[in-house]
Amino acid sequence: MKHLIKSIIYLLFTAITASSLMAGELTLKGSTTVLPIAQKCAEAYMAENPDVKITLSGGGSGNGIKAIIDGTADIGNSSRFIKGKEVKLAQSKDIYPVPFRIALDCIAPVVHPSSKVSNLTMDQLKNIYLGNITNWKDVGGKDGKIVVISRDSSSGTFEVWKKLVMHKKRVIPRALTIPSNGAIVQAVAKTPNAIGYVGLGYLTKDIKAVLVNNVKPSEKNTLNGSFPITRPMFMFTNNWPEGETMSFIAFVLSKKGQALVSEAGSIPIF
């Protein structure tokens, strides 16, 4: 019975996507970090090709890849690479996700503007998030208990932080977890002893970005590889793309598309 319902739903979905392919329509789903890029590119692409209709939605990297596996989207946006489990699930459904690296992002540690700390080493960052360093005076700041702010454990930003800064060790449970980049900016700006991390595009003057190993988080230092906390962003397709999907991906990777990437606050790949 369960299988029957599933196959009916599956048939419905394929019917919907099949019809959408014929009408020159594209569906993009996934990561909220990639969303601003996808939005800018979709607008420009539709302006150039008025007969194409692009539908965009967020929902997170996991949802983007799931949409490719379910066939409910032509392109799945993701701020992380596909996971082993997802590859297995895709293969079991005869789907071969193909990644396209479309942009880079750099994740900057941020503190309250009143903080005296302006540089932290990777080791210090790790120990702060492990809960081994708990006072600002241990890393050159004023006396005060560090308020550790992290992203939700399922966000793409958190995964990059965990891999590159934490080396897969666990962030202390006491850390505040906040569901979005924007909310981290809010929380850090209002909390004098806070430390958090956000994507480069979210830096504002209400918060202070900290140098890591004496390297400034910037577009230049991301591209030349000297800033240590960076990540690529992806668009996934089912198999090597064809037709409208292919030309859209080609557009994103063109000079024009990459200019839109930097307009959206991310770092173009060339």
Place this chain on the structure above:
Amino acid sequence: MSQFNTEKGVQSIFLLIALMSITLLFLIMVFLFLEGLPIFHHVSVKEFIFGQYWYPTDDDPAFGVFPLVIGSFTVAAFAAVLAVPLGIMTAIYIAEIADRRIAEIVKPIVELMASMPSVVIGFFGMVVVSPFLQQTFNIPVGLNLFNAGLMLAFMAIPTICSISEDAIFSVPSAIKEGSYALGATHLETIIKITIPASLSGISTGVILGLSRAIGETMVVLMVAGGAAIIPESLFDPVRPMPSTIAAEMGEAPYHSEHYYALFAVGITLFAFTFLFNLAADYISYKYKQAGEGYS
């Protein structure tokens, strides 16, 4: 004859509609269990309920919902401590003490509070209350249990107040007049006669208000701080169940352990709100006679 047919037709249409909504709700519940139960292939029920750590995305993941359950409960309990007395006393004021003209102004205002979108309350808590708490109590962070409980109390008061007020208002005046006739003062009548007589309605209001608080998502997601720990003080951050589901579902890979675990958290939450509503039903049934026996 045709009148009879029309009536029958209308009856079956309504039956169909009623059945449809019940079936839909039931199917949602079935789906919840189908998607949640597979997690118990990966962890035991005991580990899931009493586990102290919630690290769902690690390579060696930990799915302990105990801190999340405690988070939900402490926030709801704190909200109850604030909202129950305030809600009931406001209800008593409106129904028994206030001037009719004042009551006519106050009542709609309280009920209007219920229509405040939860995201607005959450934003208020994040931007206004949080810095205020930080400065007033000199605490490191304003997104915590206290803040979340305060915001949830705001949301529960209108429900508690308006249901209690209806119950108090509908206490037959003959009972109250009897009390006055025996020489009781206004205050004595309220405490010893009116409140016990309307206890059924008041309890229903309290439980409905609190089950709204325990299931509320947006507010706790924004102001509770989101640390999956067992709080040691009122100013510790907590991570209630609904906000965990809301924050993590978008990124959980489809049909992964994490995905199942989040649905299992949903089952836990469902069990609690279900028990709450069951209790509300039971209490309102048990004390039913008290208010109406006389009229």
